[in-house]
Amino acid sequence: GKITRIGPNSVLSSAPEVWIHVNTKPGYKRSDWYFKAVRVEYQRDNIFSQADTEKHDATRKKIAPGYSGRENLELEGSVDTRVVAFLSLIRTKYASDNRQPVKKMDLAKKIQFFTMDVISLVAFGTTFGMLDRDKDIDNFVKSSEDGLLIGNKFMALNLGWLVQAPVIGRFLGPSVKDKTGFGAMMRECFRYIDERVENAEKGGEERRDMLASFYRHGLKGDELRSEVLEQLVAGSDTTAGALRGIMLHVLSTPSVQRKMQEEIDAVCAKRTWGDGIVPQAVVKQMPYMQAVIREGLRIWPPVLNLLPKDVPEGGDTIVVDGKKCFLPGGTCIGVSTLAMHHDKELYGEDADVFRPERWLIEADQEKLAVMTRINDLTFGHGKWQCLGKPVAQMEINKILFEWFRNFDWAVAKPHKPWRLTNAFGLFLINDFWVRVTKREA
Structure with missing residues (x-):
């Protein structure tokens, strides 16, 4: 069924209505055992790790405007500059024109x-300038992945508390x-933040970014x-996972790549921008492109964390497939994202x-509405929904359009397209x- 017991005091459900x-x-509150173990900094909470609901809600109220774009007027322009840098890197270093030897790129x-x-x-x-230098500067990315792998082992051995x-x-x-x-990335971030705060306190020029x-x-x-x-941590790994999953499935299905490029070419033929x-706004009005993105997020959800919550004191009755199920207070309930979307x-x-x-x-249209509502759960729901959703969607929409507008793509090793590790429900x-x-033009 869509709910199963996975431990003495833990259940897992794939029913969207339950989640x-x-x-x-x-x-309902976040389960301490999980969220405290995924703090980025030692004994210091952030919006993701905070298990105290009141503190979480207070912090969310402060940071939500910055994520939404209402107070970050340069959001789309900032994304555009990095899309341009990505396209430039591909053109100058990796793309061929059928008259040159093929170069492989680790997408x-x-x-x-x-x-x-x-x-x-x-x-x-x-910006960190990784695209400009085509380099993992100071091993930021590698160390982040290593940290997830180490943390994953600690959790598996029930040593997260350590x-x-x-x-x-x-x-x-x-x-x-x-x-x-x-650690070096933390130092650079903190240094820049302190400089910006000092400038603001002195009445310096006000920026229009999240900080x-x-x-x-x-x-x-x-x-x-x-x-x-x-x-920086949550906003890069999850969006990267989504883009990789979408690209692998598109490149493995030539008919989809062809239809995408046909729709892109038709939009470009009457370009107004x-x-x-x-x-x-243009990409969001492209039916096939949006279908590809939704299907990519469905078939390959970028986050498979259980995201466990604790049932309120006194217990709660949930409905699964039309049947009532009582959960005692303190029961830990998690979501099976993959089962839900499959x-x-x-x-x-x-x-x-x-x-x-x-x-x-x-x-x-009724079935489509149900599918869309469930697909949106990829980003969470309610006050626990991912605040970075608008930024992630903008990145995905823009880069996919420009990738297939400018280039043709193929997997270099179809027999083994990539190397994959699951850590904390994130795909490395x-x-x-x-x-x-x-x-060709």
């Missing part, structure tokens, strides 16, 4: 450079004293540093197949080698 209920009914790595550059730029107005233990914990995580890696918005809404000191640092990067009752017997056309069912993907060819 919506859990994320909206008052009283997994370049996508991570792209998402890191974007989130650093929209977060505090300066990372937060007094005295011991501070020596197990990254430090601003580190010369390279995540400025957070500061205006009352985040100060360590709390401000923690939220900026968290968005000049010679620049396609506006987000449900054959909703998507049919080919639920495990990448088929964007399933989203183009104009004759059954490397060696996604592709061949890129410039499209």
Whole structure:
């Protein structure tokens, strides 16, 4: 069924109505055992790790305007600059024109450079410059992946508490004293944040980015540093995972790549935005492109965390497939994201197949509405919904359009397209080698 017991006091459900209920009914709270173990900094919470609901809600209220774009007027322009940098890197270093030897490119790595550059730029107005240098600067990316793998082992051995233990914990995580890696990134981030805050306190020029918005809404000191640092981690890995999954399935289905390019070419033929990067609003009106994105997120959800919540004191009765089920207070309930998005009752017997056309069912708007509502759960729900959703959607829409507008793509090693590891429900993907060819005008 759609709910199963996975431990003495833990259950797992793939029913979307259950997960919506859990994320909206008052009283449910994040499970300490999981969220405390995924802190970015030793014994310091951020919006993702905060298990105290009141504190979470207070912080969310302060940072939500910065994520939404209402106070970050340069958001789309910032994303555009990194899209341009990505296209330039491909053209100058990796793309062939059918008259040159083929060069392979590790798309997994370049996508991570792209998402890191974007989130650093929209977060505090300066980019890490990984695309410009085609380099994992100071091993930021590698150390982040290593940290996830180590943390994954600690959790598997039920040693997550050790990372937060007094005295011991501070020596197990990254430090601003580190010369390279995540600790070095923390040091650079904190230095820049402190400079910006000092400038603001002296009445200097006000910027229109996330950092400025957070500061205006009352985040100060360590709390401000923690939220900026968290968005760098969460905002790059998840979006990168989504883009990699979409690209693998598109490149493995030539008919989909062809249909995407036909739709893109038709839109470009009556282009109204000049010679620049396609506006987000244009891509959102492209039916097939949106079907590809939704299908990519369905078949390959970028986050498979259980995201566990604790049932309120006194217990709660949930409904699964029309049947009532009582959960005692304190029961830990998690979501089975993959099972939810591969449900054959909703998507049919080919639920495990990448088929964007399933989203183009104009004759059954009721079913489409249900599918869309469930697909949106990829980003969470209610007050626990991912705040970075608008930024992630903008990155995905724009870069996919421009990739297929400018280049033809093929997987270099179809027999083994990439190297994959699951850590904390995040896919760590490397060696996604592709061949890129410039499209003829």
